[in-house]
Amino acid sequence: MEQITAVASPVAEVPSSVRVWPTFDHHIELDDARELIGRYKRANPGSRSAVAATRIPLDRILAQPGCVGVRMYFALNPDMTPTLVMVGVDEAGNDIDGMLAEQFMPCPPFCPMNSLLDS
Numbered sequence: 001m002e003q004i005t006a007v008a009s010p011v012a013e014v015p016s017s018v019r020v021w022p023t024f025d026h027h028i029e030l031d032d033a034r035e036l037i038g039r040y041k042r043a044n045p046g047s048r049s050a051v052a053a054t055r056i057p058l059d060r061i062l063a064q065p066g067c068v069g070v071r072m073y074f075a076l077n078p079d080m081t082p083t084l085v086m087v088g089v090d091e092a093g094n095d096i097d098g099m100l101a102e103q104f105m106p107c108p109p110f111c112p113m114n115s116l117l118d119s
Helices: 028-043 055-062
Strands: 050-052 067-076 082-090 097-100 104-108
Touching: 028 067, 028 097, 050 082, 055 082, 055 097
Parallel strands: none
Antiparallel strands: 050 104, 067 082, 082 097
């Protein structure tokens, strides 16, 4: 598959000894996640706060040859509500020309009743 070269605007220099793809661990603690989400909700009251997807598009994207991760682009639906567009990423951090995903289930209305991420 053809590779799309990634355009990066680094905020800091990353030493050449540091490998970002595919070894970076994205883990954060629950309290940190709650603070991040709460800050967004306070800044955007009444707006869409999340989208959900089944594992089907994730599995399809990650199953592509050379795919080591997923990039999620911020995007807007025609009605101007936020969404994401997902694309596979290769070991060099480039977008893979292949499977894309969108059309997620928006929150609201598809929100959990008592999310552990609510602050």
